[in-house]
Amino acid sequence: MSLEERLLAGDERALARAITLVESGAPHGKDLLRRVRREGPLASSVRVVGVTGAPGSGKSTLVDRLVEASRRRDRRVGVVAVDPSSPFTGGAILGDRVRMTRWHADPGVFIRSMAARGHLGGLAAATLQVVALLDAHGFDDVIIETVGVGQGEVEIVGVADCTLVVLTPGQGDGVQAVKAGVMEIADVFVVNKADHDGAARLVRDVRAMLDLAAPGPGAFLPPIVETVASEGRGVDELVVAIDAHLARLEAGDGLAAKRRGRARHEVAALVSGALARLVRALPDDEMDAVAAGRSTPETAAERLIDRLAARSEPAGVTLFEGQPDDADGASR
Amino acid sequence: MSLEERLLAGDERALARAITLVESGAPHGKDLLRRVRREGPLASSVRVVGVTGAPGSGKSTLVDRLVEASRRRDRRVGVVAVDPSSPFTGGAILGDRVRMTRWHADPGVFIRSMAARGHLGGLAAATLQVVALLDAHGFDDVIIETVGVGQGEVEIVGVADCTLVVLTPGQGDGVQAVKAGVMEIADVFVVNKADHDGAARLVRDVRAMLDLAAPGPGAFLPPIVETVASEGRGVDELVVAIDAHLARLEAGDGLAAKRRGRARHEVAALVSGALARLVRALPDDEMDAVAAGRSTPETAAERLIDRLAARSEPAGVTLFEGQPDDADGASR
Missing domain, CATH: 3.40.50.300 (P-loop containing nucleotide triphosphate hydrolases)
Structure with a gap:
C-alpha cells in the first residue's frame, strides 16, 4: 500500500510520516499533498x-x-x-x-x-x-x-x-x-x-x-x-x-467562506514564500543603485515581478517545490 | 518654490506636508519621493x-x-x-x-x-x-x-x-x-x-x-x-x-550593506503590498475549487503570479501608485 493509501485509510504511522515528508518540503511530499487533496473527501x-x-x-x-x-x-x-x-x-x-x-x-x-x-x-x-x-x-x-x-x-x-x-x-x-x-x-x-x-x-x-x-x-x-x-x-x-x-x-x-479564506491564505503564503526567496537573491548592485538614488524602489519592484513571472530564478532557488507539471513523477 | 525644493532647503512645514502627502499614497506623493531620492544627497x-x-x-x-x-x-x-x-x-x-x-x-x-x-x-x-x-x-x-x-x-x-x-x-x-x-x-x-x-x-x-x-x-x-x-x-x-x-x-x-538591506526591504514591501491586494481580489470560484480539491494551491499560486506579471489588475486595484512611467505627470 502506498503512503497515500495508508494515510487515507487512517493509518497512524502513515500520518506522522506524511507530515514529516510534507514539512521537509521535498517534492514527493508536495506530490503526496496534492494527491491527497484531490482524492480526499470533496465535502x-x-x-x-x-x-x-x-x-x-x-x-x-x-x-x-x-x-x-x-x-x-x-x-x-x-x-x-x-x-x-x-x-x-x-x-x-x-x-x-x-x-x-x-x-x-x-x-x-x-x-x-x-x-x-x-x-x-x-x-x-x-x-x-x-x-x-x-x-x-x-x-x-x-x-x-x-x-x-x-x-x-x-x-x-x-x-x-x-x-x-x-x-x-x-x-x-x-x-x-x-x-x-x-x-x-x-x-x-x-x-x-x-x-x-x-x-x-x-x-x-x-x-x-x-x-x-x-x-x-x-x-x-x-x-x-x-x-x-x-x-x-x-x-x-x-x-x-x-x-x-x-x-x-x-x-x-x-463555512464555505471560511474554507475559501483558508485556500486564499495558502495561495498567498506560497507566493509570499517564493517572493521572499527572490528578494534575498536580489543583486547587490541593483540594491546599491536604489540606496544611492540612481534607481527607485518602484523600478526595482517592477523588475522583481518580471523575474517572478519569468520563473527566472537564481541558482539554488525554486519557486514551488514540486510544480504541478511534475505530478507525473509522483508514482513512487 | 516647489514642495520638493522647499523640502531640500530644510523648510520644516514642507517636511510635514511631504510626509502627509507620501503617507496618503497619492501619485504625486510618490513622485515627490522619487525626485527627492534622485536629487537628494547621493552619499x-x-x-x-x-x-x-x-x-x-x-x-x-x-x-x-x-x-x-x-x-x-x-x-x-x-x-x-x-x-x-x-x-x-x-x-x-x-x-x-x-x-x-x-x-x-x-x-x-x-x-x-x-x-x-x-x-x-x-x-x-x-x-x-x-x-x-x-x-x-x-x-x-x-x-x-x-x-x-x-x-x-x-x-x-x-x-x-x-x-x-x-x-x-x-x-x-x-x-x-x-x-x-x-x-x-x-x-x-x-x-x-x-x-x-x-x-x-x-x-x-x-x-x-x-x-x-x-x-x-x-x-x-x-x-x-x-x-x-x-x-x-x-x-x-x-x-x-x-x-x-x-x-x-x-x-x-x-554601512553600505545596511543601506542595501533597507533598499531590499522596501522593494520587498512594495511587491508584498501589491501581492496582498491581488490576493484579496482572487476570484471566489477559483478559491472554492482549491478548497474542494478540484485545483491546488500551487496551481492557483502560478496563476496569481501570471496576473501580477501581466499587471492585469482587477478594477480598483493598482500595483504601485505613481508608476515610474507616469513621472511625466509630476510637474505639478
Whole structure:
C-alpha cells in the first residue's frame, strides 16, 4: 500500500510520516499533498478551531479540555501547536510532551508541534498543509493552538472555522492587550482563570470594547465565555458556544467562506514564500543603485515581478517545490 | 518654490506636508519621493537608530534621552514612533504629544507618529519612506521607535544602522521574552531601569544567551549597556556604544550593506503590498475549487503570479501608485 493509501485509510504511522515528508518540503511530499487533496473527501466535514492567547493564559490546559470534550463525543481530534516565535527555552515543547504522554494510548488524539524555523513557504502555509493531512486522515476536529497574540499568531489561527481568543484577568493592561487584528479574528472570547480577581471587570471591559466596535445597534457580537480550565469549569459552555458559532456558519454561506479564506491564505503564503526567496537573491548592485538614488524602489519592484513571472530564478532557488507539471513523477 | 525644493532647503512645514502627502499614497506623493531620492544627497550621512522593547520598558524615555544627546552634539534628529498594533487607547499618541510639546520650540527635532492603518504598501515601507524624507531634509540622526517586540517591530527596526533592544528587569519571563528574530537584530542590548531588582541577573542572562548563540569563541557579541533613562544614567555609555557600532560598520562594508538591506526591504514591501491586494481580489470560484480539491494551491499560486506579471489588475486595484512611467505627470 502506498503512503497515500495508508494515510487515507487512517493509518497512524502513515500520518506522522506524511507530515514529516510534507514539512521537509521535498517534492514527493508536495506530490503526496496534492494527491491527497484531490482524492480526499470533496465535502470535508473537519471542524477547525483556532486558539490564541498570551503566554500564561492557560491556553494549553484549555486545549486539553477541548480534546477531552471531543473524545467524550467520540470525535477524533488533532492538535497542531504552533510557535511562530521559537523561544530559546524548550518550555512549549516540554508542555507538549506532557500532553502527548497523556493522550499517547488514545489513537483518536494526534498532537503535533511546529516551530517557525525551516518552513520555506511560511509557517501559516505549513500549518494549513498539516491540517489538510489530518483532514484526509479522517479527523473530525482539528485545534490549531498558537503561543501569543501577535501578527504571526493572528495569521495562523485566523483561518480556523472558529477562533478563540483567550484572556486572563490581571495580565498587565487587561483588555488593552487585545490588539487590533486579534479582536477582529475572535469568534468567541474566553476569559480563563475566571476565579481570579478582576475576571468580572475583564468581561465587562471586553463587552464594552465589542459594543464600541459593533457596526450598529443589535449587531451580532462574539460571545464571552468564562472558564477555569484547570478545573474544567465552563468548558461545556465553551463547547456550546463553539457549536453555536459553527451552526451559524453552516446555516449561511459562512463555512464555505471560511474554507475559501483558508485556500486564499495558502495561495498567498506560497507566493509570499517564493517572493521572499527572490528578494534575498536580489543583486547587490541593483540594491546599491536604489540606496544611492540612481534607481527607485518602484523600478526595482517592477523588475522583481518580471523575474517572478519569468520563473527566472537564481541558482539554488525554486519557486514551488514540486510544480504541478511534475505530478507525473509522483508514482513512487 | 516647489514642495520638493522647499523640502531640500530644510523648510520644516514642507517636511510635514511631504510626509502627509507620501503617507496618503497619492501619485504625486510618490513622485515627490522619487525626485527627492534622485536629487537628494547621493552619499547620505544620516544615522538611523532603531529602538524596540516591550511596553513599559521605558523606551520612550530612553529615546528622549537620545534626542537630548543628539542636540548636545548639535545634530538634527527626527523620531519616527511606529505602532504596528494600534491599541484601542490613545496611550502611545498621548505620550508622543507630551514629547512633541517638550521639543516643540526646537527646529532641530522632528517627531512623527505612525499607526498601522492606512498604509497600503505596509508599515515598514511607509516608515522607510518617511526616513528618506527626513534624510532629504538634512536630518543627521533618525530614531525609529516601535512599541513591542513582535514580528512587525522586528521588520521595522531591523533595517536601522544600529538597532537597540531594550529590556527591563522583572518583566515576567525576563530573557525568555527576547524572541528569536529580535535577538538577531540587536546591535546593542539596553538593560533599562538598571536600578531595579534583578538587573544584574538580567545582564547575566542576556550575556549567557549571547554566548550560547555565538558562532564561535572570540566572536564579536553585541554590548549590553545598563541605563536608568528616567535619571539619564548610562545614556552617555549608550551613545558611545552606538557610535562604536557605527564606526565598526563604516570601517568595513557594513554601512553600505545596511543601506542595501533597507533598499531590499522596501522593494520587498512594495511587491508584498501589491501581492496582498491581488490576493484579496482572487476570484471566489477559483478559491472554492482549491478548497474542494478540484485545483491546488500551487496551481492557483502560478496563476496569481501570471496576473501580477501581466499587471492585469482587477478594477480598483493598482500595483504601485505613481508608476515610474507616469513621472511625466509630476510637474505639478
